[in-house]
Amino acid sequence: MKLNLGERLITNNPLRAFIQRRIEGPMLKRMAGFESYPLCLEIGCGRGVGAEIIVEQFGAQRVIATDVDSEQIERAKKNLSPEFKDKIEFRVADAMALDEPDNKFDAVFSFGVIHHMEDWRKAVKEVSRVLKNGGELFFEEPLREFTSIFTKGSMLSIIATHPAGGMFSFDEFKDELKNNNVDIISIKHFGNIAIFGVGRKRR
Numbered sequence: 372m373k374l375n376l377g378e379r380l381i382t383n384n385p386l387r388a389f390i391q392r393r394i395e396g397p398m399l400k401r402m403a404g405f406e407s408y409p410l411c412l413e414i415g416c417g418r419g420v421g422a423e424i425i426v427e428q429f430g431a432q433r434v435i436a437t438d439v440d441s442e443q444i445e446r447a448k449k450n451l452s453p454e455f456k457d458k459i460e461f462r463v464a465d466a467m468a469l470d471e472p473d474n475k476f477d478a479v480f481s482f483g484v485i486h487h488m489e490d491w492r493k494a495v496k497e498v499s500r501v502l503k504n505g506g507e508l509f510f511e512e513p514l515r516e517f518t519s520i521f522t523k524g525s526m527l528s529i530i531a532t533h534p535a536g537g538m539f540s541f542d543e544f545k546d547e548l549k550n551n552n553v554d555i556i557s558i559k560h561f562g563n564i565a566i567f568g569v570g571r572k573r574r
C-alpha cells in the first residue's frame with residue numbers, strides 16, 4: 372500500500388536516511404551470515420537510501436531496488452549518487468507479485484516494508500521464491516502491537532496508515548518464513564514493537 376502524506380514526510384527526509392545508514396544498516400550487517408552478497412533485491416526501496424547501503428555495507432555488485440509507488444521510484448532515481456549508477460537499478464514492482472525468476476538473489480532486503488502489504492504472507496512467499504537456496508532475507512519490521520494503532524480510521528492514521536493485512540506477531544512472521552523454507556538465523560527484538568533480523572533459505 373502506498374504511503375500517506377504523514378508517512379511520506381517521515382520516510383523521505385535526511386533524519387530517516389541518517390538512521391538507516393548509521394544505525395539500521397550496520398545492525399543488520401552484524402547479523403549477516405556472509406561477508407558480501409553480489410546480487411540483491413530490495414523491496415519497497417522508497418527514496419533509495421537502502422539500495423546505496425546494500426552496495427556500501429553488504430558488498431553488492433548489483434541491486435535491483437523496487438517499489439510499488441512510481442513517485443518513490445522517480446525520487447530514488449533523482450537522489451542516486453553518480454558512483455552508484457552502474458550498480459543500482461530502480462524499478463516499479465509489487466512485492467506481492469515479483470516479476471523475477473525463482474532462486475535468483477543472494478539477498479533480499481525489506482527496510483520496513485512487509486508490514487505495508489495488503490497481504491504480508493504473499494510478500495513472504497515471493498521473497499522466498501526469488502532467493503537462492505542459502506540466500507538471506509534481511510528485515511526490519513514493526514509488529515502488530517505497534518502497527519495496529521495506525522489502522523485506517525484511527526486518530527493516528529493521519530500520521531501513518533497500515534493495512535490490516537500487514538499486521539503480524541513475531542511468532543506468525545517466524546512461522547510464515549519457516550513455511551516458506553526460510554529459517555531465522557539472527558533476531559533482535561525491541562519489546563513487542565519491532566524486530567530486526569536475518570533469515571536464510573534452506574539449501
Ligand SMILES: C[S@@+](CC[C@H](N)C(=O)[O-])C[C@H]1O[C@@H](n2cnc3c(N)ncnc32)[C@H](O)[C@@H]1O
Nearest residue numbers: 372373415416417438439440465466482484487
Ligand atoms: C515505510 S516505507 C519504507 C521505505 C524505505 N525502505 C525506507 O526504509 O525508508 C514503505 C515503502 O514500501 C512501499 N510499498 C508499499 N507496498 C508495497 C508493495 N506492495 N510492493 C512494493 N513496495 C511497497 C511504499 O511505497 C514505501 O516506499
